[in-house]
Amino acid sequence: MQLPKLLILGAGGQVGQALQASSPGLYTLITPTRADLDLTASAAIEPFIIATKPALVINCAAYNFVDKAEQERERCRLINATAVARMAAACERLAIPLVHFSTDYVFEGKAAGSALYTEDEPPCPVNHYGQTKLAGERAALAQSRNLVLRVSWVFSEFGANMGSRMLAAACAGQPLRMASDQWGSPTYAGHIAETVWALVPALLRGEPGGLYHLSGLSAVMPAASRWDLAAGLVEAAIAAAMLPADYRVDATTQAQWQALFGVPAASRPDFSAMANDKLAARLGRALPHWQQGLAPCVTGLLAQS
Numbered sequence: 282m283q284l285p286k287l288l289i290l291g292a293g294g295q296v297g298q299a300l301q302a303s304s305p306g307l308y309t310l311i312t313p314t315r316a317d318l319d320l321t322a323s324a325a326i327e328p329f330i331i332a333t334k335p336a337l338v339i340n341c342a343a344y345n346f347v348d349k350a351e352q353e354r355e356r357c358r359l360i361n362a363t364a365v366a367r368m369a370a371a372c373e374r375l376a377i378p379l380v381h382f383s384t385d386y387v388f389e390g391k392a393a394g395s396a397l398y399t400e401d402e403p404p405c406p407v408n409h410y411g412q413t414k415l416a417g418e419r420a421a422l423a424q425s426r427n428l429v430l431r432v433s434w435v436f437s438e439f440g441a442n443m444g445s446r447m448l449a450a451a452c453a454g455q456p457l458r459m460a461s462d463q464w465g466s467p468t469y470a471g472h473i474a475e476t477v478w479a480l481v482p483a484l485l486r487g488e489p490g491g492l493y494h495l496s497g498l499s500a501v502m503p504a505a506s507r508w509d510l511a512a513g514l515v516e517a518a519i520a521a522a523m524l525p526a527d528y529r530v531d532a533t534t535q536a537q538w539q540a541l542f543g544v545p546a547a548s549r550p551d552f553s554a555m556a557n558d559k560l561a562a563r564l565g566r567a568l569p570h571w572q573q574g575l576a577p578c579v580t581g582l583l584a585q586s
């Protein structure tokens with residue numbers, strides 16, 4: 282029997298690698314690289330997808346450099362918005378679903394201690410990256426069979442990301458100074474992948490997609506600060522003997538951090554933590570908390586070293 286063919290774009294990134302690592306073996310995964318399909322070549326996208334004839338497309342590709350995006354505006358828009366519109370058009374022609382990822386940076390941010398963002402709250406991005414991601418999610422949501430999952434503060438053992446960069450610096454003996462006044466919802470890429478695999482069968486059966494927050498928090502769990510994430514990772518790394526037992530993460534503020542390292546090119550929301558209750562209701566179970574991703578992340582990093 283032939284397995285359904287799923288096309289994963291951006292399969293070499295951290296979410297793409299996590300998806301491949303936890304693939305349930307029920308599908309044939311087609312994983313083109315940038316050399317096979319460069320998403321800045323907008324006109325090539327639709328013919329590529331149509332020629333591949335997948336049963337579903339998962340787009341993990343993105344322009345994720347939040348500061349550099351303020352300069353490379355057109356490149357960022359081509360990858361995060363134009364390319365997604367071309368993918369959605371191809372999927373519409375094939376009458377298949379597109380699974381796409383967006384971000385908490387579509388929100389302008391609230392005061393610390395606010396309620397977590399829900400899908401009903403209006404987006405209002407404060408940087409170019411967020412604006413292009415909002416345009417991309419809107420292009421995907423033009424067809425009801427498409428699924429957009431907003432993720433945030435993603436960490437994993439795959440590639441250079443927020444978590445692996447912090448631990449690499451700590452292991453090199455550098456001090457970590459992390460902002461305790463910037464709040465979000467950290468999410469382990471392995472949890473994103475397992476959630477996607479739980480959602481795919483219904484999409485393949487023709488159930489509608491929609492917009493969902495896929496975060497490592499819920500309405501009853503507090504938002505995490507940058508410091509919380511770093512301290513959690515360091516604690517897991519100490520438990521795995523990857524760091525000395527007395528290693529500590531220094532808490533700082535965004536203002537202090539900027540005084541030392543300079544004001545970044547892009548503004549960022551102070552509080553952009555997202556509630557995942559809508560997705561939990563669809564799945565019929567709670568999503569894993571981000572802290573459950575700390576040990577597997579550290580174990581995965583250790584296995585590579």
Ligand SMILES: NC(=O)C1=CN([C@@H]2O[C@H](COP(=O)(O)OP(=O)(O)OC[C@H]3O[C@@H](n4cnc5c(N)ncnc54)[C@H](OP(=O)(O)O)[C@@H]3O)[C@@H](O)[C@H]2O)C=CC1
Nearest residue numbers: 291293294295296315319320342343382384432433434435
């Ligand atoms: N990382 C995070 O903290 C967050 C991520 N997200 C979203 O989650 C999704 C997955 O992100 P993540 O896995 O972290 O991303 P990564 O940065 O790890 O991976 C991005 C992927 O996109 C590919 N890519 C970039 N530009 C092009 C291009 N011109 N043509 C073809 N491929 C390209 C990269 O290819 P190559 O391997 O060749 O570089 C890479 O495989 C994205 O939509 C992102 O916006 C949302 C919130 C937070």
Ligand SMILES: Cc1cn([C@H]2C[C@H](O)[C@@H](COP(=O)(O)OP(=O)(O)O[C@H]3O[C@@H](C)C(=O)[C@@H](O)[C@H]3O)O2)c(=O)[nH]c1=O
Nearest residue numbers: 345347384385386432433434435458459460507538549
């Ligand atoms: C590197 C570093 C950053 N910070 C703070 C200051 C700064 O405001 C903030 C931002 O750090 P970064 O630039 O690494 O993170 P940033 O690129 O803004 O992360 C975002 O990426 C995109 C792709 C998303 O979609 C978001 O969900 C989010 O994950 O963290 C520290 O406090 N200490 C540090 O050592």
